[in-house]
Amino acid sequence: MKTQKDTFEQQQQKQLIFATFVFMLLGVGLELYLLSHYEDTLxxxxxxxxGSAILVLIILLFKRSSFVITLFKVILGCTALSGIYGSFLHLRANYEFEMEMKPNARDWDLFIESLSGALPTLAPGSMIVLALIGYSYILLLKQKQ
Known part of the structure; x- marks a missing residue:
């Protein structure tokens, strides 16, 4: 049997995860905007x-249906995939630049140099973290109160 303390702690957890998720959404979105990360389709x-996550999160606050939760999960999955794909694109661009700068270098050396190249290779990983925080929020929403 759940006590009133358990329910209060669950509510605090939901609020903390929600605030963290919103902070990350706005922070990463603002950073991408300030870096002009919109010049190319990719x-x-x-x-x-x-933007999709913010929109669906607002809908989720007012209407918590299985369709909205599923849509939110799909968007979070796409968000995580965009982080993986973004890391690949950053790494590839850095690798190509390093190949031009050091045409006689070995592949491993080029790879290591590419990790610390002009484009931050691991920065898109923040999209994966963002998706995980959003999914944590969904798990907390599904807890019985």
Whole structure:
């Protein structure tokens, strides 16, 4: 049997995860905007994912149906995939640049140099973290009160 303390703690957890998720959505979205990460179609993918997540999150606050939760999960999945794909694109662009700069270098050396290249290779990983925080919020919503 759940106590009133358990319910209060669950509510606090939901609020903390929700606030963290909103903070990350706005922070990452603003950073991408300030970096002009919208000049190319592929660069707009994370902005689209963030915008979609914000929209569905607002809907979720007013109507918690299985369809909206499923839609939110799909958007979170796309958000995570955009992080993986973004890391690949950043790494590939850095690798190509390093190949031009050091044509005689070995593949492994080029790869290591590419990780710390002009484009931050691991920065798109924040989209994966964003998706995981959003999914944590869904799990907390599904807890019995």
């Amino acid at each position: 660069q707009r993918i994370p902005l689209f994912c963030i």
